[in-house]
Amino acid sequence: GLSQNVFVFGFVSMLTDFSSEVTVKTLPLFLANALGVQPAIIGFIEGFSETTATILKWVFGWLSDRLKKRKWLAFTGYAISNITKPFLYFVNSWPWAAFLRFADRTGKGVRSSPKGALLADSSEKKKMGRSFGYGNSMDTLGSVFGMLAAAGMIAAGGSAMAMTLTRSMYQRLIILVSVPALLTLPLIAFFIRENAPRASNHRTLNLSLRGFDTRFKLFLGIMVIFTLGNSSDAFLMLKAQRAGLDLVQIFLMLAMWKAVTSALSIPAGILSDRIDRGRVIRLGWLxxxxxxxxxxxxxxxxxxxxxxxxxGVFYAMTDAVGPALVADMVPESEKRGTAYGIYNAAIGVSALPASLIAGILWQFINPSAPFLFGSVLAFVAMIALTVLINSGKKTERAI
Known part of the structure; x- marks a missing residue:
């Protein structure tokens, strides 16, 4: 079975994503449709927020190893994000929206690495994939409920609401998602148990990869290659609009995408426990x-x-299995918080230029170019991971 921490964090993730997916997915639409904010400013808000989260994931991953207090760092991160969400109701300008988006991503940055390390420390090695798969499944299940609720509210506004998101509609969405977000805090406070790692040797924040296995370092490099071609999902939404889908159809499609991810995350995690995790990730990248x-x-x-x-199949095969693979490569409990911080940072730092490259390709070449670019890099990353796995089979610790 699953440990109590893994089980409870699943519900925490579900409630948080019910809230976050609705606010994150609708905020750019609200800024553009209701406030008339230009795409460049929207891109700045998203990029700056994600970069902040990236830095904090690294810092708080190290801090959780140093302080040996993963639970309360995770609680603090969830509190920052979920307490500030209701204030989106009052947004009437893009600087106000930028501040609250920044606060949301700050909370994400604070909690992600301590939570990932706590989940890994609370799971048996042979069930690591199942644990992360369960968490990812509950996370995406919350997204499905959120998207369906958003689509229902938008559709209830009538056909005139199908293509635009007004301020009054956005305010109703914020009311809808605020209460589930706040319910996460007592769940963490009363039902998550601290599982402190052994004393860490990292007394100061170390931004180098010294002390980590070579395979982990190479895996990070391969992740950077893949992520450079994995631009913001906003471009997929733009592609859907170009194909003729209205706002309600897009939200229903997003719900379907998340439902597929949720349904397949646990089977993918279990599969990665039984066979090579790297093989599952490579299949996902294909x-x-x-x-x-x-x-x-x-x-x-x-x-x-x-x-x-x-x-959705791709997400199921990589979102949960990737963190489980990190836990395999970094078996030392006292290093895992830092390892997850570095892993998240590598992805996050690469995500910003990935979206910038995609935007340039979309605007100056054609809208198909960013997708073709991403496809090529995914093939390159898949080949590189194959080489790494084959070389790793010669060592005692197989990936």
């Missing part, structure tokens, strides 16, 4: 490469629906 290739040529709404469903 799906991604083919899906992005398809997005590059898609022109009809039904094509986008199919591609989004397959995109």
């Amino acid at each position: 799906v991604y490469a083919l899906v992005y290739l398809g997005f590059g040529f898609a022109t009809q709404g039904w094509q986008v629906w199919i591609l989004y469903a397959l995109y």
Whole structure:
């Protein structure tokens, strides 16, 4: 079975994502439709917020190793994000929105690495994939409920609401998601148990990879290659609009995507416990490469629906299995918080230039270019990971 920490964090993730997915997915639409904010400013808000979260994931991963207090760091991160969400109701300008988006990502940065390390420390090695798969499944299940609720509220506004998001509609969405977000705090406070790591040797914040296994370092490099081609999902939404889908259809499609991810996350995690985790990730990257290739040529709404469903398969095979692979590569409990911080940082730092590159390719070449670029990099990363896995089989610790 699953440990109490893993089980409870699953519900915490579900409630948080019910809230976060609605606010994150609708905020850019609200800024553009209701406040008339230009895409460049929206991009700045998203990019700056994600960069902040990236830095904090690294810092608080190290801090959780140093202080041996993972639970309360995770609680603090959830509190920052979920207490500030209701204030989105009062947003009437982009600086106010930027501040609250920054606060939300700050909370994400504070909690992510301590939570990941706590989950790893609370799981048996042979069940690591199942534990992370369960967490990812509950996380995406919350997203499904959130997207369906958002689509229902938007549709209830009538056909005039289908293509635009007004301030009054956005305010109703904020009211909808605020209470579930706040329920996460007592769950963590009363039902999550601290599982302190052994004393850490990292007395000061160390930004180097010294002391980590070579395979872990190479895996980070491969993740950077892949992530440079994995731009913001906002471009997928833009592609869906170009294919003729309205706002309600897009939210229903996002719910379908998350439902596929939720349904397959636990089986993918269990599969990674039984076979090579690297093999599961490579298969996921192959799906991604083919899906992005398809997005590059898609022109009809039904094509986008199919591609989004397959995109959920990719997420299920990589989102949970990647962190489980990190736990395999960094078996020392006292290093895991730092390792997850570095892992998250590598992905986050790469995500900003990935979206910038995609935007340039979209604007100055054509809208298909970013997807073709992402497909090529996914193939390259898949080949590189294959080489790393084959070389790792010669060591005692197989990936």
